Amino acid sequence: MDYREVEQFIFREARLMDEHRYDEWLALWARDGLYWVPCGRDDADPEREVSIIYDRYPQLANRIQRLRTGKAFAEDPPSRLCRVVSNIEIETGSDGEIVAHSTFVLGDLRKHREVHWYGRTIHRLRRIDGALRIAYKKVMLLNNDEPLPNLAFLI
Amino acid sequence: MAAGAIDYGELVREDQVHARLYYDDAIFRDEMERIFSRVWAYVGHESEVAEPGEFVARWMGLQPVLLVRDRNRRLHLLLNRCRHRSNTVCQLERGKAAGGFRCAYHGWTYAASGELIGMPYPVGYAPGDFRKEDYGLIEVALESYRGFLFGHLNPNGKTLRDHLGATTRLIDQAIDLAPNGELILRAGVLKHMYRANWKMTMENVLDAYHPPILHQSAFHLDSGKSFNWDSIYGPDGNARIRDLGDGHGQIDFSAQNRKSGGFFFQGLRGEVAGDAQRAYIEGLERRLGKERAAETIGNSDPHFSIFPNFNFLPPGQVRLIRPVSVDETHIYYFPALLAGAPEEINRERIRRNGYMHGPAGLVAPDDIDVYERNQDALRARKDEWLLLRRGLRTERRDEDGFRVGMAYEETTQRGIWRHYRKLMSDATGGAAQ
Ligand code: FES
Ligand SMILES: [Fe+2]
Numbered sequence: 001m002d003y004r005e006v007e008q009f010i011f012r013e014a015r016l017m018d019e020h021r022y023d024e025w026l027a028l029w030a031r032d033g034l035y036w037v038p039c040g041r042d043d044a045d046p047e048r049e050v051s052i053i054y055d056r057y058p059q060l061a062n063r064i065q066r067l068r069t070g071k072a073f074a075e076d077p078p079s080r081l082c083r084v085v086s087n088i089e090i091e092t093g094s095d096g097e098i099v100a101h102s103t104f105v106l107g108d109l110r111k112h113r114e115v116h117w118y119g120r121t122i123h124r125l126r127r128i129d130g131a132l133r134i135a136y137k138k139v140m141l142l143n144n145d146e147p148l149p150n151l152a153f154l155i
Numbered sequence: 156m157a158a159g160a161i162d163y164g165e166l167v168r169e170d171q172v173h174a175r176l177y178y179d180d181a182i183f184r185d186e187m188e189r190i191f192s193r194v195w196a197y198v199g200h201e202s203e204v205a206e207p208g209e210f211v212a213r214w215m216g217l218q219p220v221l222l223v224r225d226r227n228r229r230l231h232l233l234l235n236r237c238r239h240r241s242n243t244v245c246q247l248e249r250g251k252a253a254g255g256f257r258c259a260y261h262g263w264t265y266a267a268s269g270e271l272i273g274m275p276y277p278v279g280y281a282p283g284d285f286r287k288e289d290y291g292l293i294e295v296a297l298e299s300y301r302g303f304l305f306g307h308l309n310p311n312g313k314t315l316r317d318h319l320g321a322t323t324r325l326i327d328q329a330i331d332l333a334p335n336g337e338l339i340l341r342a343g344v345l346k347h348m349y350r351a352n353w354k355m356t357m358e359n360v361l362d363a364y365h366p367p368i369l370h371q372s373a374f375h376l377d378s379g380k381s382f383n384w385d386s387i388y389g390p391d392g393n394a395r396i397r398d399l400g401d402g403h404g405q406i407d408f409s410a411q412n413r414k415s416g417g418f419f420f421q422g423l424r425g426e427v428a429g430d431a432q433r434a435y436i437e438g439l440e441r442r443l444g445k446e447r448a449a450e451t452i453g454n455s456d457p458h459f460s461i462f463p464n465f466n467f468l469p470p471g472q473v474r475l476i477r478p479v480s481v482d483e484t485h486i487y488y489f490p491a492l493l494a495g496a497p498e499e500i501n502r503e504r505i506r507r508n509g510y511m512h513g514p515a516g517l518v519a520p521d522d523i524d525v526y527e528r529n530q531d532a533l534r535a536r537k538d539e540w541l542l543l544r545r546g547l548r549t550e551r552r553d554e555d556g557f558r559v560g561m562a563y564e565e566t567t568q569r570g571i572w573r574h575y576r577k578l579m580s581d582a583t584g585g586a587a588q
Binding site (some may be wrong): 052063065069147 | 347377488510521523
């Protein structure tokens with residue numbers, strides 16, 4: 001496992017999200033990928049409790065399709081985003097998957113209003129046809145038990 | 156009218172309302188008095204505090220309250236304010252108060268029932284100067300309709316039943332979908348905030364003009380691309396809006412639901428395996444019989460609003476609206492699960508709650524952005540009237556006497572404002588002048 005490669009993958013994913021490069025971001029996902037942003041607490045049970053986001057690949061693809069219509073008014077005009085990803089730690093997971101822990105700080109500027117987001121992320125990455133792909137991504141927002149403003153961009 | 160008082164009869168007209176109603180801080184303060192202190196307001200569901208000691212922190216208008224079940228399983232709505240020198244006695248938003256509530260400042264302790272049960276150095280009061288019974292947490296009137304709990308700061312003789320009126324039928328409709336005849340709200344809560352007035356969302360939730368337009372990005376995803384949305388929302392469409400009086404209202408999708416064999420707005424078509432659907436229908440038939448079960452599924456989840464702060468939306472979402480200031484509002488979204496339904500169906504209801512309507516949903520964020528655009532536009536101060544004239548000449552009365560309009564009309568918004576004007580024009584709450 002190459003630490004550098006994993007780190008570069010995570011940085012690149014962050015930049016694709018910042019730049020609203022939706023299709024390229026979606027292409028980073030394994031077709032059985034699961035994207036989870038828990039609500040209320042980090043260890044909620046996503047099958048029994050509501051989540052901020054709990055998407056399998058088809059829902060994720062819908063989410064991206066919607067954003068690309070130009071009629072997703074919550075992102076019109078789009079948020080300007082800039083995130084710093086840090087504290088990356090890598091472990092070997094089951095089935096040879098790579099587990100990466102990281103933290104982020106995200107500035108979100110839209111219509112003259114700046115919102116700051118903080119969180120911790122767990123990626124599970126898998127090598128498919130030689131390339132790293134996201135099999136699982138969990139984003140634990142610092143404020144996931146607070147009333148949130150719109151989160152219509154990629155986190 | 157007292158000098159300087161606001162003339163609500165002038166600001167709220169039959170077919171238009173003045174922008175000031177959304178941005179004037181003095182009006183917001185009047186609303187907290189004349190609406191949120193004078194009508195039944197939604198605070199939560201019995202299932203949220205199912206166990207003795209369980210509590211959730213809520214609000215009556217701007218006032219912090221605790222909804223709590225005591226050890227005798229009785230429910231209480233208590234002001235979260237220590238009776239000694241004022242301090243919050245509970246810091247958490249939900250939990251289990253095993254030993255009751257203890258104020259950190261000087262240690263006064265209250266039972267889950269609100270009763271004052273102890274304090275350090277009681278000897279500080281001279282004999283006869285203090286009676287514990289007089290200093291329990293202040294209790295707010297609380298009534299339940301089939302598990303839905305509403306509080307009232309100044310009960311005036313009007314019962315919750317009186318207040319709910321025809322909406323009880325819609326609550327019944329929502330509950331009837333549960334094979335065990337009960338809704339359960341213990342699947343967490345999504346919280347959304349926006350920087351605009353609370354009435355924006357109360358009007359929007361009964362607005363069936365905007366969905367195919369504002370939400371076109373969600374309506375035209377692959378799953379809905381080939382569907383003719385005009386058949387619901389257009390001039391030949393089968394959706395209706397209904398003013399249920401007292402500021403309550405409904406968007407009636409039942410014709411479409413019946414046409415599509417139920418489940419249309421539950422989004423359960425195709426999303427839940429045939430086995431689970433069959434098990435669910437059988438469960439419902441056991442309780443209701445074949446005919447009523449089919450009718451219930453046909454009608455499906457209702458879409459309605461109870462003034463001033465409760466909404467119910469398909470697929471099983473309860474909303475609590477919390478005004479924070481004249482231009483800040485929080486919305487809490489609770490998945491309402493069907494007791495006795497196969498797990499798969501409830502799982503899908505939970506999932507769709509966040510997928511459609513959370514802060515990262517495919518629908519609600521567009522509404523939220525529009526409220527903030529509303530509030531921004533209210534800074535433009537010339538001819539400050541918001542038009543509500545659609546369908547004014549064509550709306551009709553249904554067999555129950557309620558005003559009904561087409562999806563793209565404004566019968567329901569006018570209903571909200573008619574009631575608003577009545578409440579806000581009453582400066583004293585019916586007390587003698
Ligand atoms: S203020 Fe609560 S005990 Fe003194
Ligand atoms: Fe909407």
